[in-house]
Amino acid sequence: MSQDQTDTAQSFDDLIIIIAQNKDRSAFIQLFEQVSPRLKAYAMRCGASATDAEEVVQEALLTVWRKAHTFNPKTASAITWLYTIVRNKRIDLVRKERPDLITSDDLWPETYTDNEHLENEVESDLNVNIVRTLLHGLPETQRQIVYKVYFEGKPHSEIANELDLPLGTIKSRLRLAMKKLDTLAKEQMTWLIIILLTNF
């Protein structure tokens, strides 16, 4: 694993841990400066207005401050942890005025969002590197569709219309991208073992 690739993730990790241990405001401000523009961008790409996106950012970072002690670098990288928080805040913003609707807590109850049984199986740094390499290695046409799933959540038929492509093409491109990820999910253990063995 090359050092330059892990630097950013590493420093997010450190900041969150310092926040958890010392309630350190300067670490919090540093983390805010580094991540908030991306959290805002994510919310906006998902369809939030700039104002709503800033509310999502505030809510998400407030959760980071309060829940920093639940961050476990062994089960998720910092960016993944931040992603799950901002994703949930984005869902809940829409639901604020509709208490009858499902909340992120219904979908991801805390009892198993911070479960520990994955701890021994997932080496987050390693995974992040593989996922990143894989995402960047996807052909542009496949990556575009994966992005649409994450940001827009549109049905395939709608994506097909937008891109002016047959529905079958959309489905097969997504299937190809997923197949690569699936292989990854299955192989991560093998890779982990190989790397551990070679380091040993």
Place this chain on the structure above:
Amino acid sequence: MANYHPSDELLMQFSAGQMPNALGIMVACHLETCHHCNRRIKVYEQLGGEIMQDTAPVEVGSNVLSELLLKLDKPETEESSAQKPYASVDPRIPRPLSRFVPSYFDQLEWSGMSRSIKEFELPISDTQYSAKLYKISAGKELPVHTHKGNEFTLVMDGSFSDKAGDYHQGDFILADTQTVHQPKAADNADCICFAVLDAPLKMTGFFGRMLNPFLS
């Protein structure tokens, strides 16, 4: 341990936070006990993190940080800290669904379609999906049928089988317009399932329009 799982596509949509409705609840219920799918979800969440990392940053107003710093020392408001009142319900009901099922399965007001199958409407239907519980009496077989759209089923208690397989607690099954089947509950117990169906595309009548103002 479940043998039938949501497709990768559904798991990806779920991880993307793009499935916040009845089908999302169903996937969440499956995940509660499915180790296999939980691992996949972790990969898709990492993918989400990477995608967020790749997004071109957007400048955040300077007031956001200053407002936030003021909030740090305030105690959590009730709204954010209060756990939802989860009724002490049937242990067979997975937690993501428990808020929507008022009592033990046996005490629900099941409404009968026939003696062999009864249903209970869940209050999480929307314009995209309708959701219900249904119960097939032990040893009973449903008439052969097909589906107008997609029907997702999660087995909650007991088991049932059709030509394609046997389904037990936690199994997540998709039947679509191609599926022709005749589910039969196991002889030893009633089978209770959580079902999510594609809602009709267009709802008519006053109530329908009220629920779905975008369709005129």
